Amino acid sequence: MPTFTDPVAGATEAYEAMRALAHASRTFDQPEDMYGVLGDLLGSVRSLEQVLTQIATAHENLCDRAADDAGDRAAGVRDALATAGELQQAAALIGEAERRLDAASAAAGRIAWPPTIEVQEDAGRVINVVFLQGGEADRLLDLIDHGGADAVIQELAGYDSGDETVDAALENGYVYDTPPQGSLDRTVQLDAYTLVYNQDHRHLGLYRQADALPSPVLLGLEDPRHAATTAELPSSATAAASGVRAGPILAREAARVESRRERLGAPHIHRQQPGRQAGRGLGR
Template identity: 85%
Template sequence: MLTFTDPVADAEEAYEAMRALAHASRTFEQPEDMYGVLGDLLGSVRSLEQVLTQIATAHESSRDRAADDAGDRATGVRDALTTAGELRQAAALIGEAERRLDAASAAAGRIAWHPAAEMPEVGHRINVVFLQGGEADRLLDLIDQGGADAVIQELAGYDYGDETVDAALENGYVYDTPPQGLLDCTAQLDAYTLVYNQDHRHLALYRHMDVLPSPVLLGLEDPRHAATTTESPSSAIAAPSGVRAGPILAREAAREQSRRDRLGTPAIRREQPGRQTGRGLGR
């Protein structure tokens, strides 16, 4: 409970209040509430500047009672005056923070918040590929030179549509949102999200599990033939060597047709020149 007479008790009360606010302000259910919080913080900062100046003055006025642990008064006076000087510097910095906060509050007061638009459910993300160290160096350098889009287009070559989804489901590389560290950067292109870290030398590509990217946009299909391609969903499925093809073709075609019917998206058909060891690795 505030006393207005006991600085020790009131300082403890102020600390607990700020600690509670730091916890509560992690999220705002109603964005319009932020303006009122800023107003209260502005008043708090002004009071803090006053408190620091008053404590500095108290150190100066009480310096004749100061001494160090050994009883040396000269040292105590010097430390009291040093404390007062640092507190006045802190008060000056708080004054600058007050002016910035005042400007922020004024700008916030001009915002008219509208109800949030309902966002469509985008589903889970699967990991398409994860590369690190020497495998990632060339692509990370390419990000610096030409941007992330070119890297996403190249890494899209690791995406084999349903096969990639099945591998991610089997190995547990499915996420609500792409995993991201504090120092990671992200970039998006079509259905893909690229997460990369130049310092730690790694990058990973993710996409929405139930969305295939545009083959034309990513260079996976010739736009001149995109509208006329009528390939049968089972025509590109090949049975493993040494295994009876009939039952496998029927089962794989049925599974692929089921997913394609559900998603309404095309399967990715491309030559597979050689699988990279990084394809399908999680973080």
Template identity: 55%
Template sequence: MPTFYDPGADAREASEALRGLAHATRTFESPQDLYGVLGDLLSGVRSLKQVLDQLATAHIKNRPHAFDDHGDHTIGSKDALAAADELHQAATLIDQAEERLDAAAGAASRVAWHEVPASEAPTIARWINVVFMQGQEADEVLEMIDADGALAGLNHLKYWDYGDETTSAAMENGYVYDAPPSGPSEHELHDGGYHLAYSHAFAHVALYRIHAVDTVDQLPDDARSLAVPSAPSRARESKRVSWFEPASITAVKRQRGLGL
């Protein structure tokens, strides 16, 4: 226990406590303990800065009693001043460390620790729309498919895939599917994580990419029940504002009186 009056005894106890903490923090069984440890360390660092400043002041105040081993007061006084200066410098560095530790504690306070690591969290596959073209734009790709094959068209449409940006846009707009939409008179091609759908009769082409969704990000069951079926009927298609508009959005529009 600290004495609050004996600097030597309290310094020894602080040293032992830090040794124990260094040993204990080699592993953390519960990451929820991290924030509490940071908070206590922050308090300790602030106290350490105060201790260093007080040690520097003590060296200056006690200069009249400072001598070297040979009894030279001038040299002893000079070394006391040097020690005080170094202690002030150390306190300044500790002040900077306190700022960084305070920032670390602030960031740590925003972390929500889960029992199951992300690498073990179950995921499911969803298809996101990368690009949809119709009319003249689609005609150019369809001509490429006729000339060089469907794979050439698929690889060409990959240039519209901007990774996370494309995924975010699809998520925000609801262009996410259990299976790539497939309509009448459409041809399809799978290649790796991509799916190409195209139709000469309706003059459109579309590219989809597989995307893994963590269970924490999945839609609830009632929302997933509105997902686009892999092979919708012609009658359902006629009720949609757009064939490639997600069924969930169409349903919401109808409920709000915004759809046809």
């Protein structure tokens, strides 16, 4: 309860209140509440500037009563005046913070927060498959110029380990509404993938929707030379052409494909990653 007469009790209460606010402001269920919080903080910062100035003045006015632990009055006066000077500098910095906070509060007051639209948990999530920059990206960025972006996407798709890549992206926070893109970045889409790259800043990243089922050819599960012909053959003919028994093998393959389709997600793939391990979004 504020006393308005006891600075020690007031400072203790202010500290506890700021601790509570620091904990509570980690999340905002209602984003429109942030404007009111900023308004209260603006008032608090203005009061803090005043408090620092007043304590600095008190150190100056009472410096003739100061001494160190050994009773040295000169040392006490020196430290009291040094304290006053530092507090005055702090008050000046708080004054600058107050002006910045005032501008932030004015901008926040112009924001309209639309109601939250609930969507399915997996809807629209885009995950990062792999991100390369600097020397790791140079060869592929050069390949874009010589072989085209599709060739780069086909190579980077080798980093996609299906469900494992989705799990790694969720664990590390590499999940987005849309592929992140800077003002100078360029994008290319192929099948379920989006390539985002920047030749000047020397980085590139591959993204896809978490629930997308990429082409088996891009994932390295199907030979592109046989993809077109086997797709046109009936199951028995396909088995005969490959020289294997149709029944159990085709049944297992059909069950595997159906399971992937039912999950509406990426396939669960176990394979070696191409080349060296890359930084983020890589399924392990």
